[in-house]
Amino acid sequence: MLSVVVAPWVGDSKPVFVHNPDELHEAASTMKIAVLAALCRSGVSLDAEVPVVNRFESVVGGEFGNDPDRDSDPLPWELLGTHVPLRLLAERMITHSSNLATNICLARTTQRAVADVWRRAGATHSSTPRGIEDHAARAQGVHNRVTARDLVRLLRSLAGEPELLGLLACNEFRVDLAAGLPANTRIAFKNGWIPGTRLAVGVVQAADCPPYLIAVCYTGPLADGTDRTDPAARVIARISKAVWDRRDQISRAVLPARPAPARPAPARPAPPRPAPPRPAPLRPAG
Incomplete structure:
Protein backbone atom coordinates (compact mmCIF):
# COMPACT_ATOMS: atom_id res chain seq x y z
CA MET A 1 0.00 0.00 0.00
CA LEU A 2 1.36 3.38 -1.04
CA SER A 3 -0.05 6.72 0.12
CA VAL A 4 1.08 10.15 -1.11
CA VAL A 5 -0.06 13.69 -0.32
CA VAL A 6 1.48 16.86 -1.76
CA ALA A 7 0.27 20.28 -0.66
CA PRO A 8 1.39 23.91 -0.65
CA TRP A 9 2.81 25.07 2.68
CA VAL A 10 1.04 28.44 2.55
CA GLY A 11 -1.95 28.79 4.88
CA ASP A 12 -4.41 25.90 4.78
CA SER A 13 -4.11 25.31 1.05
CA LYS A 14 -5.66 22.09 -0.12
CA PRO A 15 -3.46 19.26 -1.46
CA VAL A 16 -2.62 19.38 -5.15
CA PHE A 17 -2.06 15.61 -5.32
CA VAL A 18 -3.39 12.72 -3.23
CA HIS A 19 -3.14 8.94 -3.56
CA ASN A 20 -4.72 6.80 -0.83
CA PRO A 21 -4.40 9.76 1.56
CA ASP A 22 -6.50 8.27 4.38
CA GLU A 23 -5.14 4.73 4.46
CA LEU A 24 -3.73 3.84 7.89
CA HIS A 25 -0.07 2.83 8.26
CA GLU A 26 1.95 1.94 11.32
CA ALA A 27 3.36 5.25 12.54
CA ALA A 28 6.90 4.02 13.31
CA SER A 29 9.00 7.07 14.22
CA THR A 30 6.81 9.70 12.60
CA MET A 31 4.87 9.74 15.90
CA LYS A 32 7.90 11.46 17.42
CA ILE A 33 6.77 14.72 15.81
CA ALA A 34 3.63 14.66 17.95
CA VAL A 35 5.62 13.77 21.08
CA LEU A 36 8.01 16.68 20.42
CA ALA A 37 5.15 19.14 19.96
CA ALA A 38 3.38 17.94 23.11
CA LEU A 39 6.58 18.20 25.14
CA CYS A 40 7.44 21.72 23.95
CA ARG A 41 3.88 23.00 24.40
CA SER A 42 3.61 21.58 27.91
CA GLY A 43 5.69 24.33 29.47
CA VAL A 44 8.20 21.89 30.95
CA SER A 45 11.76 23.22 31.07
CA LEU A 46 13.87 21.53 28.44
CA ASP A 47 16.93 22.51 30.44
CA ALA A 48 15.81 20.44 33.43
CA GLU A 49 17.98 17.40 34.09
CA VAL A 50 16.14 14.08 33.97
CA PRO A 51 17.25 10.51 34.68
CA VAL A 52 18.02 8.28 31.73
CA VAL A 53 16.12 5.07 32.47
CA ASN A 54 14.73 2.13 30.54
CA ARG A 55 11.57 1.33 32.48
CA PHE A 56 8.24 2.81 31.40
CA GLU A 57 4.59 2.35 32.33
CA SER A 58 2.50 0.47 29.79
CA VAL A 59 -0.86 2.00 28.93
CA VAL A 60 -2.46 -1.37 29.73
CA GLY A 61 -0.69 -1.80 33.06
CA GLY A 62 2.73 -3.07 34.08
CA GLU A 63 6.07 -1.91 32.69
CA PHE A 64 8.12 -2.34 29.57
CA GLY A 65 11.55 -1.36 28.26
CA ASN A 66 13.25 -0.72 24.95
CA ASP A 67 15.59 -3.07 23.12
CA PRO A 68 18.96 -1.42 22.34
CA ASP A 69 19.34 -3.65 19.27
CA ARG A 70 16.21 -2.06 17.77
CA ASP A 71 17.34 1.51 18.40
CA SER A 72 19.13 3.63 15.80
CA ASP A 73 20.90 5.86 18.32
CA PRO A 74 23.51 4.46 20.73
CA LEU A 75 24.12 7.70 22.67
CA PRO A 76 21.17 7.59 25.11
CA TRP A 77 22.07 4.01 25.95
CA GLU A 78 25.57 5.13 26.88
CA LEU A 79 23.96 7.63 29.28
CA LEU A 80 21.83 5.09 31.16
CA GLY A 81 21.93 5.76 34.90
CA THR A 82 22.93 9.41 34.51
CA HIS A 83 20.98 12.68 34.43
CA VAL A 84 20.97 14.79 31.27
CA PRO A 85 19.07 17.88 30.06
CA LEU A 86 15.67 16.98 28.64
CA ARG A 87 16.59 19.09 25.62
CA LEU A 88 19.33 16.61 24.68
CA LEU A 89 16.86 13.73 24.65
CA ALA A 90 14.28 15.71 22.67
CA GLU A 91 16.93 16.49 20.07
CA ARG A 92 18.15 12.88 19.79
CA MET A 93 14.53 11.73 19.46
CA ILE A 94 14.31 13.71 16.21
CA THR A 95 17.81 13.97 14.78
CA HIS A 96 18.83 10.35 15.46
CA SER A 97 15.35 8.83 15.97
CA SER A 98 16.20 7.48 19.41
CA ASN A 99 13.51 5.16 20.76
CA LEU A 100 14.82 5.32 24.31
CA ALA A 101 14.88 9.13 24.26
CA THR A 102 11.34 9.14 22.86
CA ASN A 103 9.88 7.13 25.71
CA ILE A 104 11.68 9.28 28.29
CA CYS A 105 10.26 12.41 26.62
CA LEU A 106 6.79 10.84 26.45
CA ALA A 107 6.97 10.14 30.17
CA ARG A 108 7.56 13.88 30.74
CA THR A 109 4.28 14.78 29.06
CA THR A 110 0.96 12.90 28.82
CA GLN A 111 -0.89 10.79 26.31
CA ARG A 112 -3.70 13.36 26.48
CA ALA A 113 -1.26 16.11 25.49
CA VAL A 114 -0.07 14.08 22.51
CA ALA A 115 -3.67 13.40 21.49
CA ASP A 116 -4.32 17.15 21.70
CA VAL A 117 -1.47 17.79 19.26
CA TRP A 118 -3.21 15.60 16.70
CA ARG A 119 -6.57 17.21 17.44
CA ARG A 120 -5.23 20.75 17.02
CA ALA A 121 -3.63 19.70 13.74
CA GLY A 122 -7.02 18.62 12.42
CA ALA A 123 -6.08 14.95 12.12
CA THR A 124 -9.04 12.65 11.55
CA HIS A 125 -7.51 9.16 11.68
CA SER A 126 -4.04 9.26 13.28
CA SER A 127 -3.18 8.75 16.94
CA THR A 128 -0.29 7.98 19.30
CA PRO A 129 -1.83 6.14 22.25
CA ARG A 130 1.26 4.24 23.44
CA GLY A 131 5.01 4.35 23.73
CA ILE A 132 7.49 2.64 21.44
CA GLU A 133 7.80 -1.13 22.02
CA ASP A 134 4.88 -1.26 24.44
CA HIS A 135 4.23 -4.80 23.22
CA ALA A 136 1.56 -5.58 25.83
CA ALA A 137 -0.52 -2.64 24.58
CA ARG A 138 0.02 -3.64 20.97
CA ALA A 139 -1.14 -7.17 21.77
CA GLN A 140 -4.37 -5.67 23.10
CA GLY A 141 -4.95 -3.70 19.89
CA VAL A 142 -3.45 -0.36 20.94
CA HIS A 143 -1.60 0.93 17.86
CA ASN A 144 0.26 4.06 16.81
CA ARG A 145 -1.04 4.72 13.31
CA VAL A 146 -0.99 7.57 10.82
CA THR A 147 -2.25 8.59 7.41
CA ALA A 148 -0.41 10.63 4.82
CA ARG A 149 -3.05 13.37 4.97
CA ASP A 150 -2.80 13.63 8.76
CA LEU A 151 1.00 13.75 8.64
CA VAL A 152 0.77 16.76 6.31
CA ARG A 153 -1.71 18.36 8.72
CA LEU A 154 0.58 17.64 11.66
CA LEU A 155 3.61 19.25 10.05
CA ARG A 156 1.61 22.27 8.90
CA SER A 157 0.42 22.76 12.50
CA LEU A 158 4.05 23.59 13.43
CA ALA A 159 4.12 26.64 11.17
CA GLY A 160 4.21 28.99 14.15
CA GLU A 161 6.96 27.03 15.93
CA PRO A 162 10.14 27.59 13.92
CA GLU A 163 12.34 26.04 16.60
CA LEU A 164 10.61 22.69 16.10
CA LEU A 165 10.91 22.93 12.33
CA GLY A 166 14.57 23.83 12.76
CA LEU A 167 15.12 20.64 14.74
CA LEU A 168 13.36 18.57 12.06
CA ALA A 169 15.75 20.10 9.51
CA CYS A 170 18.64 18.44 11.41
CA ASN A 171 17.35 14.90 10.78
CA GLU A 172 20.36 12.66 10.12
CA PHE A 173 18.51 10.00 8.09
CA ARG A 174 18.46 11.53 4.63
CA VAL A 175 17.94 8.43 2.50
CA ASP A 176 14.29 8.86 1.51
CA LEU A 177 12.64 12.28 1.05
CA ALA A 178 15.90 14.22 1.22
CA ALA A 179 17.63 11.82 -1.18
CA GLY A 180 15.20 12.82 -3.92
CA LEU A 181 16.16 16.50 -3.71
CA PRO A 182 19.16 18.41 -5.07
CA ALA A 183 22.05 18.70 -2.65
CA ASN A 184 21.71 21.45 -0.02
CA THR A 185 17.95 21.80 -0.51
CA ARG A 186 16.49 22.62 2.89
CA ILE A 187 13.91 20.13 4.16
CA ALA A 188 12.44 19.85 7.66
CA PHE A 189 11.23 16.26 7.94
CA LYS A 190 10.80 13.10 9.97
CA ASN A 191 10.84 9.56 8.70
CA GLY A 192 10.13 6.19 10.24
CA TRP A 193 10.85 2.55 9.50
CA ILE A 194 9.93 -0.86 10.85
CA PRO A 195 9.80 -4.19 9.03
CA GLY A 196 6.96 -3.84 6.55
CA THR A 197 6.59 -0.05 6.71
CA ARG A 198 8.57 3.02 5.62
CA LEU A 199 7.16 6.54 5.74
CA ALA A 200 8.24 10.16 5.78
CA VAL A 201 6.78 13.66 5.89
CA GLY A 202 8.54 16.97 5.27
CA VAL A 203 8.33 20.57 4.19
CA VAL A 204 10.64 21.38 1.28
CA GLN A 205 12.01 24.91 1.05
CA ALA A 206 13.31 25.57 -2.45
CA ALA A 207 14.96 28.77 -3.62
CA ASP A 208 12.88 29.03 -6.77
CA CYS A 209 9.35 28.30 -5.52
CA PRO A 210 7.18 28.54 -2.40
CA PRO A 211 7.63 25.77 0.21
CA TYR A 212 5.58 22.62 -0.16
CA LEU A 213 4.59 19.66 2.00
CA ILE A 214 5.00 16.03 1.03
CA ALA A 215 4.08 12.83 2.86
CA VAL A 216 4.77 9.33 1.53
CA CYS A 217 3.74 6.18 3.41
CA TYR A 218 4.57 2.69 2.18
CA THR A 219 3.47 -0.61 3.69
CA GLY A 220 4.64 -3.74 1.92
CA PRO A 221 7.41 -6.29 1.41
CA LEU A 222 10.04 -3.82 0.17
CA ALA A 223 10.34 -2.25 3.63
CA ASP A 224 12.97 -4.30 5.45
CA GLY A 225 13.17 -2.11 8.56
CA THR A 226 16.76 -0.93 8.12
CA ASP A 227 17.44 2.76 8.76
CA ARG A 228 19.68 3.63 5.80
CA THR A 229 19.61 0.74 3.30
CA ASP A 230 15.88 0.05 3.20
CA PRO A 231 14.75 -0.55 -0.43
CA ALA A 232 11.50 1.23 0.40
CA ALA A 233 13.53 4.36 1.16
CA ARG A 234 14.62 4.44 -2.49
CA VAL A 235 10.98 4.26 -3.58
CA ILE A 236 10.21 7.32 -1.45
CA ALA A 237 13.28 9.08 -2.86
CA VAL A 243 7.41 15.93 -7.02
CA TRP A 244 10.46 18.20 -7.02
CA ASP A 245 10.57 18.09 -10.81
CA ARG A 246 6.97 19.35 -10.87
CA ARG A 247 7.28 21.90 -8.08
CA ASP A 248 6.21 24.73 -10.39
CA GLN A 249 2.77 23.13 -10.57
CA ILE A 250 2.50 23.30 -6.77
CA SER A 251 3.51 26.96 -6.92
CA ARG A 252 0.77 27.80 -9.39
CA ALA A 253 -1.79 26.39 -7.00
CA VAL A 254 -1.01 29.09 -4.41
CA LEU A 255 -0.51 32.09 -6.69
CA PRO A 256 -3.56 34.35 -6.72
CA ALA A 257 -5.27 34.61 -10.06
CA ARG A 258 -4.56 37.87 -11.80
CA PRO A 259 -7.67 39.89 -12.55
CA ALA A 260 -8.34 40.37 -16.23
CA PRO A 261 -7.34 43.85 -17.37
CA ALA A 262 -10.29 46.21 -17.56
CA ARG A 263 -11.42 46.88 -21.07
CA PRO A 264 -11.93 50.52 -21.99
CA ALA A 265 -15.55 51.45 -22.49
CA PRO A 266 -16.45 51.68 -26.16
CA ALA A 267 -16.35 55.23 -27.44
CA ARG A 268 -19.74 56.78 -27.87
CA PRO A 269 -20.39 58.57 -31.15
CA ALA A 270 -20.41 62.31 -30.77
CA PRO A 271 -23.91 63.79 -30.88
CA PRO A 272 -24.71 65.47 -34.22
CA ARG A 273 -24.06 69.16 -34.28
CA PRO A 274 -27.11 71.35 -34.90
CA ALA A 275 -27.21 72.93 -38.34
CA PRO A 276 -26.25 76.61 -38.27
CA PRO A 277 -29.25 78.97 -38.50
CA ARG A 278 -30.10 80.12 -41.98
CA PRO A 279 -29.74 83.86 -42.44
CA ALA A 280 -33.00 85.75 -42.70
CA PRO A 281 -33.88 86.70 -46.26
CA LEU A 282 -32.94 90.22 -47.21
CA ARG A 283 -35.84 92.59 -47.41
CA PRO A 284 -35.71 95.55 -49.68
CA ALA A 285 -35.37 98.80 -47.80
CA GLY A 286 -38.03 101.45 -48.30
Missing part, protein backbone atom coordinates in the same frame (compact mmCIF):
# COMPACT_ATOMS: atom_id res chain seq x y z
CA ARG A 238 12.03 8.55 -6.42
CA ILE A 239 8.61 9.95 -5.51
CA SER A 240 10.26 12.92 -3.81
CA LYS A 241 12.27 13.63 -6.97
CA ALA A 242 9.18 13.35 -9.17
Whole structure:
Protein backbone atom coordinates (compact mmCIF):
# COMPACT_ATOMS: atom_id res chain seq x y z
CA MET A 1 0.00 0.00 0.00
CA LEU A 2 1.36 3.38 -1.04
CA SER A 3 -0.05 6.72 0.12
CA VAL A 4 1.08 10.15 -1.11
CA VAL A 5 -0.06 13.69 -0.32
CA VAL A 6 1.48 16.86 -1.76
CA ALA A 7 0.27 20.28 -0.66
CA PRO A 8 1.39 23.91 -0.65
CA TRP A 9 2.81 25.07 2.68
CA VAL A 10 1.04 28.44 2.55
CA GLY A 11 -1.95 28.79 4.88
CA ASP A 12 -4.41 25.90 4.78
CA SER A 13 -4.11 25.31 1.05
CA LYS A 14 -5.66 22.09 -0.12
CA PRO A 15 -3.46 19.26 -1.46
CA VAL A 16 -2.62 19.38 -5.15
CA PHE A 17 -2.06 15.61 -5.32
CA VAL A 18 -3.39 12.72 -3.23
CA HIS A 19 -3.14 8.94 -3.56
CA ASN A 20 -4.72 6.80 -0.83
CA PRO A 21 -4.40 9.76 1.56
CA ASP A 22 -6.50 8.27 4.38
CA GLU A 23 -5.14 4.73 4.46
CA LEU A 24 -3.73 3.84 7.89
CA HIS A 25 -0.07 2.83 8.26
CA GLU A 26 1.95 1.94 11.32
CA ALA A 27 3.36 5.25 12.54
CA ALA A 28 6.90 4.02 13.31
CA SER A 29 9.00 7.07 14.22
CA THR A 30 6.81 9.70 12.60
CA MET A 31 4.87 9.74 15.90
CA LYS A 32 7.90 11.46 17.42
CA ILE A 33 6.77 14.72 15.81
CA ALA A 34 3.63 14.66 17.95
CA VAL A 35 5.62 13.77 21.08
CA LEU A 36 8.01 16.68 20.42
CA ALA A 37 5.15 19.14 19.96
CA ALA A 38 3.38 17.94 23.11
CA LEU A 39 6.58 18.20 25.14
CA CYS A 40 7.44 21.72 23.95
CA ARG A 41 3.88 23.00 24.40
CA SER A 42 3.61 21.58 27.91
CA GLY A 43 5.69 24.33 29.47
CA VAL A 44 8.20 21.89 30.95
CA SER A 45 11.76 23.22 31.07
CA LEU A 46 13.87 21.53 28.44
CA ASP A 47 16.93 22.51 30.44
CA ALA A 48 15.81 20.44 33.43
CA GLU A 49 17.98 17.40 34.09
CA VAL A 50 16.14 14.08 33.97
CA PRO A 51 17.25 10.51 34.68
CA VAL A 52 18.02 8.28 31.73
CA VAL A 53 16.12 5.07 32.47
CA ASN A 54 14.73 2.13 30.54
CA ARG A 55 11.57 1.33 32.48
CA PHE A 56 8.24 2.81 31.40
CA GLU A 57 4.59 2.35 32.33
CA SER A 58 2.50 0.47 29.79
CA VAL A 59 -0.86 2.00 28.93
CA VAL A 60 -2.46 -1.37 29.73
CA GLY A 61 -0.69 -1.80 33.06
CA GLY A 62 2.73 -3.07 34.08
CA GLU A 63 6.07 -1.91 32.69
CA PHE A 64 8.12 -2.34 29.57
CA GLY A 65 11.55 -1.36 28.26
CA ASN A 66 13.25 -0.72 24.95
CA ASP A 67 15.59 -3.07 23.12
CA PRO A 68 18.96 -1.42 22.34
CA ASP A 69 19.34 -3.65 19.27
CA ARG A 70 16.21 -2.06 17.77
CA ASP A 71 17.34 1.51 18.40
CA SER A 72 19.13 3.63 15.80
CA ASP A 73 20.90 5.86 18.32
CA PRO A 74 23.51 4.46 20.73
CA LEU A 75 24.12 7.70 22.67
CA PRO A 76 21.17 7.59 25.11
CA TRP A 77 22.07 4.01 25.95
CA GLU A 78 25.57 5.13 26.88
CA LEU A 79 23.96 7.63 29.28
CA LEU A 80 21.83 5.09 31.16
CA GLY A 81 21.93 5.76 34.90
CA THR A 82 22.93 9.41 34.51
CA HIS A 83 20.98 12.68 34.43
CA VAL A 84 20.97 14.79 31.27
CA PRO A 85 19.07 17.88 30.06
CA LEU A 86 15.67 16.98 28.64
CA ARG A 87 16.59 19.09 25.62
CA LEU A 88 19.33 16.61 24.68
CA LEU A 89 16.86 13.73 24.65
CA ALA A 90 14.28 15.71 22.67
CA GLU A 91 16.93 16.49 20.07
CA ARG A 92 18.15 12.88 19.79
CA MET A 93 14.53 11.73 19.46
CA ILE A 94 14.31 13.71 16.21
CA THR A 95 17.81 13.97 14.78
CA HIS A 96 18.83 10.35 15.46
CA SER A 97 15.35 8.83 15.97
CA SER A 98 16.20 7.48 19.41
CA ASN A 99 13.51 5.16 20.76
CA LEU A 100 14.82 5.32 24.31
CA ALA A 101 14.88 9.13 24.26
CA THR A 102 11.34 9.14 22.86
CA ASN A 103 9.88 7.13 25.71
CA ILE A 104 11.68 9.28 28.29
CA CYS A 105 10.26 12.41 26.62
CA LEU A 106 6.79 10.84 26.45
CA ALA A 107 6.97 10.14 30.17
CA ARG A 108 7.56 13.88 30.74
CA THR A 109 4.28 14.78 29.06
CA THR A 110 0.96 12.90 28.82
CA GLN A 111 -0.89 10.79 26.31
CA ARG A 112 -3.70 13.36 26.48
CA ALA A 113 -1.26 16.11 25.49
CA VAL A 114 -0.07 14.08 22.51
CA ALA A 115 -3.67 13.40 21.49
CA ASP A 116 -4.32 17.15 21.70
CA VAL A 117 -1.47 17.79 19.26
CA TRP A 118 -3.21 15.60 16.70
CA ARG A 119 -6.57 17.21 17.44
CA ARG A 120 -5.23 20.75 17.02
CA ALA A 121 -3.63 19.70 13.74
CA GLY A 122 -7.02 18.62 12.42
CA ALA A 123 -6.08 14.95 12.12
CA THR A 124 -9.04 12.65 11.55
CA HIS A 125 -7.51 9.16 11.68
CA SER A 126 -4.04 9.26 13.28
CA SER A 127 -3.18 8.75 16.94
CA THR A 128 -0.29 7.98 19.30
CA PRO A 129 -1.83 6.14 22.25
CA ARG A 130 1.26 4.24 23.44
CA GLY A 131 5.01 4.35 23.73
CA ILE A 132 7.49 2.64 21.44
CA GLU A 133 7.80 -1.13 22.02
CA ASP A 134 4.88 -1.26 24.44
CA HIS A 135 4.23 -4.80 23.22
CA ALA A 136 1.56 -5.58 25.83
CA ALA A 137 -0.52 -2.64 24.58
CA ARG A 138 0.02 -3.64 20.97
CA ALA A 139 -1.14 -7.17 21.77
CA GLN A 140 -4.37 -5.67 23.10
CA GLY A 141 -4.95 -3.70 19.89
CA VAL A 142 -3.45 -0.36 20.94
CA HIS A 143 -1.60 0.93 17.86
CA ASN A 144 0.26 4.06 16.81
CA ARG A 145 -1.04 4.72 13.31
CA VAL A 146 -0.99 7.57 10.82
CA THR A 147 -2.25 8.59 7.41
CA ALA A 148 -0.41 10.63 4.82
CA ARG A 149 -3.05 13.37 4.97
CA ASP A 150 -2.80 13.63 8.76
CA LEU A 151 1.00 13.75 8.64
CA VAL A 152 0.77 16.76 6.31
CA ARG A 153 -1.71 18.36 8.72
CA LEU A 154 0.58 17.64 11.66
CA LEU A 155 3.61 19.25 10.05
CA ARG A 156 1.61 22.27 8.90
CA SER A 157 0.42 22.76 12.50
CA LEU A 158 4.05 23.59 13.43
CA ALA A 159 4.12 26.64 11.17
CA GLY A 160 4.21 28.99 14.15
CA GLU A 161 6.96 27.03 15.93
CA PRO A 162 10.14 27.59 13.92
CA GLU A 163 12.34 26.04 16.60
CA LEU A 164 10.61 22.69 16.10
CA LEU A 165 10.91 22.93 12.33
CA GLY A 166 14.57 23.83 12.76
CA LEU A 167 15.12 20.64 14.74
CA LEU A 168 13.36 18.57 12.06
CA ALA A 169 15.75 20.10 9.51
CA CYS A 170 18.64 18.44 11.41
CA ASN A 171 17.35 14.90 10.78
CA GLU A 172 20.36 12.66 10.12
CA PHE A 173 18.51 10.00 8.09
CA ARG A 174 18.46 11.53 4.63
CA VAL A 175 17.94 8.43 2.50
CA ASP A 176 14.29 8.86 1.51
CA LEU A 177 12.64 12.28 1.05
CA ALA A 178 15.90 14.22 1.22
CA ALA A 179 17.63 11.82 -1.18
CA GLY A 180 15.20 12.82 -3.92
CA LEU A 181 16.16 16.50 -3.71
CA PRO A 182 19.16 18.41 -5.07
CA ALA A 183 22.05 18.70 -2.65
CA ASN A 184 21.71 21.45 -0.02
CA THR A 185 17.95 21.80 -0.51
CA ARG A 186 16.49 22.62 2.89
CA ILE A 187 13.91 20.13 4.16
CA ALA A 188 12.44 19.85 7.66
CA PHE A 189 11.23 16.26 7.94
CA LYS A 190 10.80 13.10 9.97
CA ASN A 191 10.84 9.56 8.70
CA GLY A 192 10.13 6.19 10.24
CA TRP A 193 10.85 2.55 9.50
CA ILE A 194 9.93 -0.86 10.85
CA PRO A 195 9.80 -4.19 9.03
CA GLY A 196 6.96 -3.84 6.55
CA THR A 197 6.59 -0.05 6.71
CA ARG A 198 8.57 3.02 5.62
CA LEU A 199 7.16 6.54 5.74
CA ALA A 200 8.24 10.16 5.78
CA VAL A 201 6.78 13.66 5.89
CA GLY A 202 8.54 16.97 5.27
CA VAL A 203 8.33 20.57 4.19
CA VAL A 204 10.64 21.38 1.28
CA GLN A 205 12.01 24.91 1.05
CA ALA A 206 13.31 25.57 -2.45
CA ALA A 207 14.96 28.77 -3.62
CA ASP A 208 12.88 29.03 -6.77
CA CYS A 209 9.35 28.30 -5.52
CA PRO A 210 7.18 28.54 -2.40
CA PRO A 211 7.63 25.77 0.21
CA TYR A 212 5.58 22.62 -0.16
CA LEU A 213 4.59 19.66 2.00
CA ILE A 214 5.00 16.03 1.03
CA ALA A 215 4.08 12.83 2.86
CA VAL A 216 4.77 9.33 1.53
CA CYS A 217 3.74 6.18 3.41
CA TYR A 218 4.57 2.69 2.18
CA THR A 219 3.47 -0.61 3.69
CA GLY A 220 4.64 -3.74 1.92
CA PRO A 221 7.41 -6.29 1.41
CA LEU A 222 10.04 -3.82 0.17
CA ALA A 223 10.34 -2.25 3.63
CA ASP A 224 12.97 -4.30 5.45
CA GLY A 225 13.17 -2.11 8.56
CA THR A 226 16.76 -0.93 8.12
CA ASP A 227 17.44 2.76 8.76
CA ARG A 228 19.68 3.63 5.80
CA THR A 229 19.61 0.74 3.30
CA ASP A 230 15.88 0.05 3.20
CA PRO A 231 14.75 -0.55 -0.43
CA ALA A 232 11.50 1.23 0.40
CA ALA A 233 13.53 4.36 1.16
CA ARG A 234 14.62 4.44 -2.49
CA VAL A 235 10.98 4.26 -3.58
CA ILE A 236 10.21 7.32 -1.45
CA ALA A 237 13.28 9.08 -2.86
CA ARG A 238 12.03 8.55 -6.42
CA ILE A 239 8.61 9.95 -5.51
CA SER A 240 10.26 12.92 -3.81
CA LYS A 241 12.27 13.63 -6.97
CA ALA A 242 9.18 13.35 -9.17
CA VAL A 243 7.41 15.93 -7.02
CA TRP A 244 10.46 18.20 -7.02
CA ASP A 245 10.57 18.09 -10.81
CA ARG A 246 6.97 19.35 -10.87
CA ARG A 247 7.28 21.90 -8.08
CA ASP A 248 6.21 24.73 -10.39
CA GLN A 249 2.77 23.13 -10.57
CA ILE A 250 2.50 23.30 -6.77
CA SER A 251 3.51 26.96 -6.92
CA ARG A 252 0.77 27.80 -9.39
CA ALA A 253 -1.79 26.39 -7.00
CA VAL A 254 -1.01 29.09 -4.41
CA LEU A 255 -0.51 32.09 -6.69
CA PRO A 256 -3.56 34.35 -6.72
CA ALA A 257 -5.27 34.61 -10.06
CA ARG A 258 -4.56 37.87 -11.80
CA PRO A 259 -7.67 39.89 -12.55
CA ALA A 260 -8.34 40.37 -16.23
CA PRO A 261 -7.34 43.85 -17.37
CA ALA A 262 -10.29 46.21 -17.56
CA ARG A 263 -11.42 46.88 -21.07
CA PRO A 264 -11.93 50.52 -21.99
CA ALA A 265 -15.55 51.45 -22.49
CA PRO A 266 -16.45 51.68 -26.16
CA ALA A 267 -16.35 55.23 -27.44
CA ARG A 268 -19.74 56.78 -27.87
CA PRO A 269 -20.39 58.57 -31.15
CA ALA A 270 -20.41 62.31 -30.77
CA PRO A 271 -23.91 63.79 -30.88
CA PRO A 272 -24.71 65.47 -34.22
CA ARG A 273 -24.06 69.16 -34.28
CA PRO A 274 -27.11 71.35 -34.90
CA ALA A 275 -27.21 72.93 -38.34
CA PRO A 276 -26.25 76.61 -38.27
CA PRO A 277 -29.25 78.97 -38.50
CA ARG A 278 -30.10 80.12 -41.98
CA PRO A 279 -29.74 83.86 -42.44
CA ALA A 280 -33.00 85.75 -42.70
CA PRO A 281 -33.88 86.70 -46.26
CA LEU A 282 -32.94 90.22 -47.21
CA ARG A 283 -35.84 92.59 -47.41
CA PRO A 284 -35.71 95.55 -49.68
CA ALA A 285 -35.37 98.80 -47.80
CA GLY A 286 -38.03 101.45 -48.30
